[in-house]
Amino acid sequence: METSQLTATFAALAQDTRLEVFRLLVRHEPQGLAAGEIARQLAVPHNTMSAHLAVLTRAQLAVSRRQGRSIIYRANLDHMEKTLQFLVRDCCAGHPEVCEPLMNTLAGCAPSEENRQR
Structure with a gap:
């Protein structure tokens, strides 16, 4: 990942x-949410929400698809994964035990083996 893309990612979340939209989309993976529903849940006017969603999409944090008359937005978890990998790439200067608490925190988000087989 290039530094300019990382900067755009953090600028979008800043x-x-x-930030609340992205967190909401993460909670609704993998089905996503319609733009109007995002606006309703966060009590943001539709035109303002459209601008926020455009920023998140340009920063590659969200992806959209048309479903009938609605636009469904999803979190781009692949991009978030690459962002996190970039941030911890040089973690701990060759001492992985220092990063173990961070890795354990992230591992808590992973699906269990049972859920992966479904």
Whole structure:
């Protein structure tokens, strides 16, 4: 990942509403949410929400698809994974035990083996 893309990612998340939108989309993976529903849940006017969603999409944090008359947004977890990998790539200067608490925190998000087989 290039530094400029990482900067765009953090710039997009450096605003309260966009950060909440991204977190909401993560909670609704993999089905996503319609733009209107995102606006309703966060009590943000539709036109303002459209601008926020455009910023998140340009930063590759969200992806969209049309479903009938609605646009469904999803979190781009692949991009978030690459962002996190970039941040911890040089973690701990060759001492992985120092990063173990961080890795354990992230591992808590992974699906269990049972859920992966479903």
